[in-house]
Amino acid sequence: MRDAFHDELDAVRDTLIEMGRKVGIAMEFATTALLTADLAVAEKVISEDTQIDQMQHDLDAKTLTLLARQQPVAGDLRTLVTSLRMSADLERMGDLAHHIAKLARMRYPATAVPPELALTIQEMGKVAQRIIEKATTVIATHNLEAALQLEKDDDEMDKLHRKLFLTLLDDAWPHGIETAIDMTLLGRYYERCADHAVSVARRVYFLVTGEYASDQN
Amino acid sequence: MRDAFHDELDAVRDTLIEMGRKVGIAMEFATTALLTADLAVAEKVISEDTQIDQMQHDLDAKTLTLLARQQPVAGDLRTLVTSLRMSADLERMGDLAHHIAKLARMRYPATAVPPELALTIQEMGKVAQRIIEKATTVIATHNLEAALQLEKDDDEMDKLHRKLFLTLLDDAWPHGIETAIDMTLLGRYYERCADHAVSVARRVYFLVTGEYASDQN
Numbered sequence: 001m002r003d004a005f006h007d008e009l010d011a012v013r014d015t016l017i018e019m020g021r022k023v024g025i026a027m028e029f030a031t032t033a034l035l036t037a038d039l040a041v042a043e044k045v046i047s048e049d050t051q052i053d054q055m056q057h058d059l060d061a062k063t064l065t066l067l068a069r070q071q072p073v074a075g076d077l078r079t080l081v082t083s084l085r086m087s088a089d090l091e092r093m094g095d096l097a098h099h100i101a102k103l104a105r106m107r108y109p110a111t112a113v114p115p116e117l118a119l120t121i122q123e124m125g126k127v128a129q130r131i132i133e134k135a136t137t138v139i140a141t142h143n144l145e146a147a148l149q150l151e152k153d154d155d156e157m158d159k160l161h162r163k164l165f166l167t168l169l170d171d172a173w174p175h176g177i178e179t180a181i182d183m184t185l186l187g188r189y190y191e192r193c194a195d196h197a198v199s200v201a202r203r204v205y206f207l208v209t210g211e212y213a214s215d216q217n
Numbered sequence: 218m219r220d221a222f223h224d225e226l227d228a229v230r231d232t233l234i235e236m237g238r239k240v241g242i243a244m245e246f247a248t249t250a251l252l253t254a255d256l257a258v259a260e261k262v263i264s265e266d267t268q269i270d271q272m273q274h275d276l277d278a279k280t281l282t283l284l285a286r287q288q289p290v291a292g293d294l295r296t297l298v299t300s301l302r303m304s305a306d307l308e309r310m311g312d313l314a315h316h317i318a319k320l321a322r323m324r325y326p327a328t329a330v331p332p333e334l335a336l337t338i339q340e341m342g343k344v345a346q347r348i349i350e351k352a353t354t355v356i357a358t359h360n361l362e363a364a365l366q367l368e369k370d371d372d373e374m375d376k377l378h379r380k381l382f383l384t385l386l387d388d389a390w391p392h393g394i395e396t397a398i399d400m401t402l403l404g405r406y407y408e409r410c411a412d413h414a415v416s417v418a419r420r421v422y423f424l425v426t427g428e429y430a431s432d433q434n
Binding site: 064068071073078081085088165169173212 | 274281284285288290291294295298301302305382385386390394395397398401402405429
């Protein structure tokens with residue numbers, strides 16, 4: 001009975017890893033759709049977000065059933081509770097990729113991002129994708145050193161976010177208010193995605209050590 | 218032993234209600250600080266957010282201990298798992314009030330919100346406060362009808378959010394990019410706060426019925 005239960009716990013972790021992979025791909029495609037005004041790619045990200053939502057829904061139902069039936073203690077209990085929290089982070093990260101893809105679709109056939117910000121947004125997309133991949137690896141490996149390193153990627157995201165605002169606030173900004181609004185929201189989506197990835201890594205840290213890595217977001 | 222446990226469950230609920238009250242007050246004060254450029258009120262919201270964070274931290278630790286020691290099943294298990302999720306929503310709502318207060322502080326001694334948007338932001342603040350109060354009442358009473366009604370307040374918030382964008386996009390908008398960025402972020406903070414309040418109400422619905430009210434955010 002306990003062996004079957006630990007197989008179930010492995011399956012929970014595998015589903016979280018699969019969610020992480022899907023979110024990473026969604027973020028990569030959303031950024032591509034945004035920078036190249038590719039409507040088909042944007043539509044793909046938008047429609048596939050429901051798969052990520054459904055995965056969270058199913059995983060949480062399964063986790064609740066395991067909590068109720070198996071009455072786990074100590075590490076196993078922490079694994080399941082942490083799983084509920086990580087699935088919520090991952091689902092939200094999927095939503096943010098979905099928001100980015102919707103902006104690409106809304107501005108199509110124009111490119112949502114003006115040339116002055118294309119490189120900054122491209123970098124934000126790359127950092128987001130990297131931090132999602134790292135968070136997914138941390139779920140898979142429970143590597144605490146890797147978990148702590150995500151904070152550095154998050155610092156890089158914050159720098160890019162500030163750079164984005166400086167570009168918008170430059171007197172030479174020629175694109176008016178609507179594009180400034182789009183870019184402000186876009187910057188927030190990427191930044192929040194990175195925050196949630198850091199949150200996932202912190203939850204793994206808690207899962208392994210029983211201690212918080214630092215202040216929780 | 219079971220009686221003591223149910224006293225503990227009541228205490229968990231009381232703490233969630235207290236968090237909801239604090240978040241409602243934080244949102245009210247943050248909006249006041251914003252609209253009246255009141256630095257002292259802004260500082261108060263900013264410093265008191267750590268209390269809300271600490272409440273979540275302590276409540277989650279207690280909830281985990283109860284899960285581990287009491288091995289609850291069925292309704293009691295659902296109460297504790299839902300508590301973990303509601304505390305996360307409430308903590309995040311506190312963060313959003315904190316962001317609003319920080320914007321008031323950043324623009325002090327100027328008023329962050331220009332006259333054209335003062336009424337819209339005031340309304341967003343009122344709706345946010347009302348929806349937080351309703352969510353808190355739903356936690357206290359488990360009233361399902363009230364839980365479903367929060368969606369209407371959320372619709373009102375979405376309308377105000379659209380109105381805010383229309384004002385920013387009006388050709389006559391005289392305040393330039395920086396204020397447009399501030400207002401875009403501000404709109405997002407209020408809107409997300411309402412989303413989390415709806416999420417709290419949906420979680421109570423799930424707690425009572427075992428069913429989801431509708432698609433989870």
